[in-house]
Amino acid sequence: MSETTAPPPESQAPVPDKNLPEHTAGTGSRASQVLREVATGGFGVTVLAFVLALVVGAILILLVDPDVQEAAGYIFARPSDFFGAAWSAVSDAYSAMFRGAVVNYQATDAAGFFRPITETMTLATPLIIAALGVAVAFRAGLFNIGAQGQVIMGATLAGFLGFTWNLPAGIHLLFCLLGGIIAGGIWAGIAGFLKARTGAHEVIVTIMLNYIALYLLQYLLTTSAFATGNQPKSPSVASSAQLPLLLGDGFRLNAGFLLAIAAAVFVWWLMTRSTIGFQFRAVGSNAHAARTAGMNVTTTFILVMVVSGALAGLAGATQVLGTEKFLTDGIAGSLGFDAITVALLGRSKPMGIFFAGLLYGGLNVGGRVMEVSTGTPIDIVLVIQSLVVLFIAAPPLVRAIFHLPAPRGLSKGVAA
Structure with a gap:
């Protein structure tokens, strides 16, 4: 009769180092899991997270814009007024943000044209x-x-x-x-x-x-x-x-x-x-x-x-x-x-x-430029920033919204 090797008794299983503080033992801590899950998303998920944040921001812009609110009162009578006001509110707000952050294509000189991107770089320096x-x-x-x-x-x-x-x-x-x-x-x-x-x-x-x-x-x-x-x-x-x-x-x-x-x-x-x-x-x-x-x-x-x-x-x-x-x-x-x-x-x-x-x-x-130019509350920008972080910190949520497959090599418990 062939011999079978019995599994080692539980008492012989590897024992974690008791001298190691609990907060440093292994990778099972919740903090480490969160860091790994945040890092699983790719560039595409980041872009989609930003797009989602802009979409939600656009909805908030529509909710606070007075022209859109007025046109919504008779949307069934003249729906074109509502959609026209909605497009103007969102496009004006985001174009003002672009002019304030990247280039001011309405400027009359080169300094005014390029000043927005230099301000962005200045503000970003200590952040980076x-x-x-x-x-x-x-x-x-x-x-x-x-x-x-x-x-x-x-x-x-x-x-x-x-x-x-x-x-x-x-x-x-x-x-x-x-x-x-x-x-x-x-x-x-x-x-x-x-x-x-x-x-x-x-x-x-x-x-x-x-x-x-x-x-x-x-x-x-x-x-x-x-x-x-x-x-x-x-x-x-x-x-x-x-x-x-x-x-x-x-x-x-x-x-x-x-x-x-x-x-x-x-x-x-x-x-x-x-x-x-x-x-x-x-x-x-x-x-x-x-x-x-x-x-x-x-x-x-x-x-x-x-x-x-x-x-x-x-x-x-x-x-x-x-x-x-x-x-x-x-x-x-x-x-x-x-x-x-x-x-x-x-x-x-x-x-x-x-x-x-x-x-x-x-x-x-x-x-700031968007607030001054269009009257859109600066809080909208803060909401967009928060949503970008929320979506990027939850890659599974973004993948679920866009029906994207999980990255290869990740377990279902992490990437689902």
Whole structure:
């Protein structure tokens, strides 16, 4: 009679490393699953998500347009009036957005024609850099929700060095940029250290650090070292510390955009060509397996957050040295939170983030022109932005609406 090999008893099954904190063990965590599901959609799904958002936005435009509302009162008597008013409302709104974000084809000179795209690039610059930092953390399996605070700290130190130090041009700018990078890296490193050493969840820690950074800046703007007069506003940074304009005084586009391109190239090299980037991705995919392979997971967590925060700090430095020129308590606006959106839109890939930042910046700039030109509420733009994120974060929903097949190689549980 042939012998059969009995399965190993349950007691001999591999036992997870008890020394590994629960939040780092394996890939079964909900956070890692969400990140993987968001990353499953392709370029086509992204485009369709944007189209869906525009369609829903068009419906909202029709609901708030007074001419459409009036024509809807007698739609059965004269339906042509309703459809004509509907077409005019939507086309006028979206054409105004295009003129404000890309090119103003109604302009009478070349400067006016190209100014919209330069404004889009200016607004997108800090968004792209900060989103790259958020993406580094995402790729390593961490949620850096503290980009807002890191942007604030980067802007604070860069601005302080800009209006207090007196150095030659070029050298002064370099020191200010380095100051922003260091401040953002240290601020995020606090969260990385606490996670690595104590298991504190990075989402909670970074959110709390956002508030600390905001209130710290508000306090500093009341001190004699930062404030000017009775206004919560710092002195302007010296001209030697300002990012040079790329197209002359008639445009706001500055060298920060070149830094955004350089940052995208750096993150691409870091995550795909460097050893440390491989460790980041390995820990993000399976922290337990990475530890078994000999990687220092706790040190990697700290390094990931430092790199992520350094990029966010650089974004804050470009904001104060290139666009605003002085510090206020609103220097960051919603930049850090928008960066999370841009990172998701770009699927945490440098090229995707670059174009997602331009798209997001264009929606913001074009939305203001749309509001002024047509009276369409700016809230419509915010709805479109939110819907784009919603649809992109749910590729199965987009595929279901357009009856698209699931990508090959994905299980039904992920891609359905």
